[in-house]
Amino acid sequence: MVNKLKQLAWSSVVMSIVACSPSIARQVEVHDPVMTKENDTYYVFSTGPGITYYESTDLKNWQLTGRVFADEPSWARRVAPGFGGHLWAPDVYEKNGKFYLYYSVSAFGKNTSGIGVTVNETLDPDSDNYRWVDQGIVLQSVPNRDFWNAIDPAIVEDDDGTPWMSFGSFWGGLKLVKLDDDMTRLAEPQEWYTIAKRPGRDTNDDANPGEGAIEAPYIFKKNGYYYLFVSFDKCCRGMDSTYNIRVGRSKNVEGPYVDRDGKSLNEGGGTLVLEGNENWVALGHNAAYTFDGKDYLVFHAYETADNAVQKLRILPMHWENDWPQVNAEDLDRLTTNLIEK
Secondary structure (H helix, E strand, O other), rough: OOOHHHHHHHHHHHHHHHHHHHOEOOOOOOOOEEEEEEEEEEEEOOOOEOOEEEEEEOOEEEEEEEEEEOOOOOOOOHHOOOOEEEEEEEEEEEEOOOOEEEEEOOOOOOOOOOEEEEEOOOOOOOOOOOOOOOEEEEEEEEEOOOOOOOOOOOEEEEEOOOOEEOOOOOOOOOOEEEEOOOOEEOOOOOOEEEEOOOOOOOOOOOOOOOOOEEEEEEEEEEEEEEEEEEOOOOOOOHHHHHOOOEEEEEEEOOOOEEEEOOOOOHHHHOOEEOOOOOOEEEEEEEEEEEEEEEEEEEEEEHHHHHOEEEEEEEOOEEEOOEEOOOOOOOHOOOEEEEEOO
């Protein structure tokens, strides 16, 4: 956690320097990016104080837009006494003319966690109807009660238009839960599924995350399948990070999800999509989108030459026998630029 907070704090310093020095070319430095589009503008939201977000019209040159929360949510420290001020791993989802921004409150390595949601009619801060209205907690995990962790939310609608939220890290794996129609509460009666997990836990302590390093689920509908992207191994360790992106698929949103070899993601399966290399020590926490008929994989990658500082990457995604593919060479070719607004 110390490394992650240091990196995020340094990112804030760098952004301030860049704002005063437009001649310095910097890339966009984010953790856990998600993206959406309103009119002709793309927006990326990421982990940080208040949830930081950026805007672009070309997916390459980005400006810092601001923060979703001016302060921390009122309930944050009640749920997570070790909360350090950074809101984690957002997801943004548009439905019926509203933008729903889901976010996590937690402390590193603890399942004293909660997922909340705030709603806005627009993402443009210059609009007259720009106003985030926090709806509070959607769900909460409690040590010694829950064998799961309430972080890393991501929304998907099934073929019937029913909204679901995937979430989780470590512990008993990744979960899927049905939401009600207003997108801010769990549906009743509640409906839960375990959609991915890894062996390797060496403890029976429900308050201990164990060694099952899996997190950041994201479900993407394509080709008649639901594709479940996950991140394996360790994030946020600087040059010791080992993060990598895996995938499985299912004909049903609730699973079971299997990889290309037919191994269940509930048994540690997961086909490799992208991993670190000489120039990028590790990468992960992805989302997937279709914009203007093109598919993209969005994630953060730790740059070796910059002492593993995390950079935003938006790579084209194509398909081979209905399995997602990205070109690792695009990690170096498709950079992101942070520019003065």
